[in-house]
Amino acid sequence: MRRVPGSDDAEPLPPGCRIGDWEVTTPIGAGGWATVYAGRRVGGDAGDDVALKILSTEGLAPRQARKVAESARREVELDRRARHPRLIRILDSVVLSEPDQPFLDGAIVLFMERATRSLRDLMDAGPTEAEGARLITEICEGLAHLHRAGWVHGDLKPDNVLLMADGSAKLADFGLATELTGTRGTHGYAPPMGTFDYLPPERWKAPLGEHGVQVRPSADIWALGIMIHQLFAAGTSPFPGATPAAHAAATQEYAAGRAPLRMDNAVPPFWRALAADCLAPTHALRAAHTAESLLARITARQADKRTSPAGRRYRLPHAALMAAAVCGVAVASWSYAAHDSEAGAPAAATAAEAVGRIRVFNTEQACKDRTDRVPDCSLGLAIDPLHPYTVDNVVPTRVWHGDVLAADCRFPQGVPIVDEAGRWSAQWFRVRLPHGSAQPTAWLPAVRTKDRPALPECPRPTPLR
Numbered sequence: 506m507r508r509v510p511g512s513d514d515a516e517p518l519p520p521g522c523r524i525g526d527w528e529v530t531t532p533i534g535a536g537g538w539a540t541v542y543a544g545r546r547v548g549g550d551a552g553d554d555v556a557l558k559i560l561s562t563e564g565l566a567p568r569q570a571r572k573v574a575e576s577a578r579r580e581v582e583l584d585r586r587a588r589h590p591r592l593i594r595i596l597d598s599v600v601l602s603e604p605d606q607p608f609l610d611g612a613i614v615l616f617m618e619r620a621t622r623s624l625r626d627l628m629d630a631g632p633t634e635a636e637g638a639r640l641i642t643e644i645c646e647g648l649a650h651l652h653r654a655g656w657v658h659g660d661l662k663p664d665n666v667l668l669m670a671d672g673s674a675k676l677a678d679f680g681l682a683t684e685l686t687g688t689r690g691t692h693g694y695a696p697p698m699g700t701f702d703y704l705p706p707e708r709w710k711a712p713l714g715e716h717g718v719q720v721r722p723s724a725d726i727w728a729l730g731i732m733i734h735q736l737f738a739a740g741t742s743p744f745p746g747a748t749p750a751a752h753a754a755a756t757q758e759y760a761a762g763r764a765p766l767r768m769d770n771a772v773p774p775f776w777r778a779l780a781a782d783c784l785a786p787t788h789a790l791r792a793a794h795t796a797e798s799l800l801a802r803i804t805a806r807q808a809d810k811r812t813s814p815a816g817r818r819y820r821l822p823h824a825a826l827m828a829a830a831v832c833g834v835a836v837a838s839w840s841y842a843a844h845d846s847e848a849g850a851p852a853a854a855t856a857a858e859a860v861g862r863i864r865v866f867n868t869e870q871a872c873k874d875r876t877d878r879v880p881d882c883s884l885g886l887a888i889d890p891l892h893p894y895t896v897d898n899v900v901p902t903r904v905w906h907g908d909v910l911a912a913d914c915r916f917p918q919g920v921p922i923v924d925e926a927g928r929w930s931a932q933w934f935r936v937r938l939p940h941g942s943a944q945p946t947a948w949l950p951a952v953r954t955k956d957r958p959a960l961p962e963c964p965r966p967t968p969l970r
């Protein structure tokens with residue numbers, strides 16, 4: 506490394522200081538183990554902006570220095586093996602040799618994609634629900650990839666979710682990441698470290714073995730639950746505690762069933778239900794909610810919103826909107842069974858041809874309480890129960906709480922769906938669509954009804970594509 510002549514010795518890396526092909530521009534901040542600087546490729550342009558993370562071993566006992574080196578090695582290894590657009594990329598790494606400068610001598614430098622701020626910085630301002638939804642989706646995408654690739658993040662928190670110049674979120678700081686082992690890749694072992702406010706209840710009692718403490722992906726899911734709550738509740742945790750001991754006590758009381766989960770009303774209902782599942786008190790209960798299944802729930806909701814008349818409003822001609830509004834008022838107690846020939850409504854369950862009737866159930870209380878057909882309370886029907894329940898897999902026909910549908914068979918092994926209350930099922934009902942629809946039938950997830958009529962099993966549907 507070349508020091509800039511006349512540089513200030515008090516600052517280990519002054520502006521203009523060069524490391525290999527990179528030049529330091531300004532300091533960004535410091536964490537427990539690292540100091541981070543902004544930098545850019547020498548002679549490069551804005552696209553070549555990087556963050557330099559300096560992990561110094563100055564003044565550390567050999568054992569601690571080994572830990573720092575190990576954590577850097579882990580970050581580089583994870584980047585090499587599990588690279589993904591939702592994870593901060595590590596572009597290069599070097600070990601410095603600067604015998605005259607103890608802070609830098611033997612320090613490890615990681616060159617990373619540079620973010621503009623962290624999720625923590627955004628929390629103070631408080632995002633809108635739409636912005637929060639997008640960020641949580643992106644965090645889940647990163648986490649789902651990480652878990653699929655066989656890693657646990659181990660230190661998920663708002664400081665370690667970085668926001669890029671375009672506003673997108675990426676997971677960062679993999680110094681405590683653990684690779685899953687075990688015969689079925691279910692757990693790994695990590696140093697007994699982490700950030701108290703984000704540790705799941707079981708971690709406070711986990712025995713410390715030769716290889717560290719056991720960690721599982723469900724620990725990241727717990728941390729995600731805390732973050733979802735914080736995002737909508739101005740940074741407050743559902744388990745407040747001024748000290749680590751107070752925080753641990755609050756999570757233990759909850760995990761032992763002696764205290765309820767207290768969520769802030771500022772957290773919108775869908776996100777409150779999602780966070781509550783992430784914060785299931787034990788690993789066993791939480792394991793039912795993977796990053797993948799949470800992501801599926803979020804995308805299903807987005808699909809419902811996008812395909813609901815409200816979501817499409819800007820594309821509909823005014824006359825169509827008016828007609829929908831008038832119908833909404835006039836048919837407050839409307840049931841499919843009474844309107845089999847009505848365009849846009851699923852076919853009737855007439856006594857002669859219907860095999861079974863199912864009543865649509867919407868978990869959201871606000872939607873259960875109303876009898877008009879407010880678009881935001883409409884639910885979708887899938888084209889293919891074997892295809893992820895996303896926007897490209899929903900028919901135009903909508904259904905509402907209380908609608909009675911004609912179902913002719915059930916398919917028990919579709920894509921699993923979890924509703925807002927955490928009810929899970931892989932079963933789907935094939936329901937009939939109105940005459941004139943693009944296709945004669947569509948699929949209602951079993952979590953969207955409480956009925957279980959005795960229906961024959963459907964033949965395996967032809968996949969969407």
Ligand SMILES: Nc1ncnc2c1ncn2[C@@H]1O[C@H](COP(=O)(O)OP(=O)(O)OP(=O)(O)O)[C@@H](O)[C@H]1O
Nearest residue numbers: 534535536537538539541556617618619620623664
């Ligand atoms: N790639 C990056 N781009 C921009 N800023 C970054 C980047 N990585 C880290 N930072 C910022 O640098 C500062 C220090 O980061 P670091 O990861 O060392 O600490 P931390 O996460 O705050 O603390 P700790 O890891 O000790 O809990 C933080 O403000 C962080 O947001």
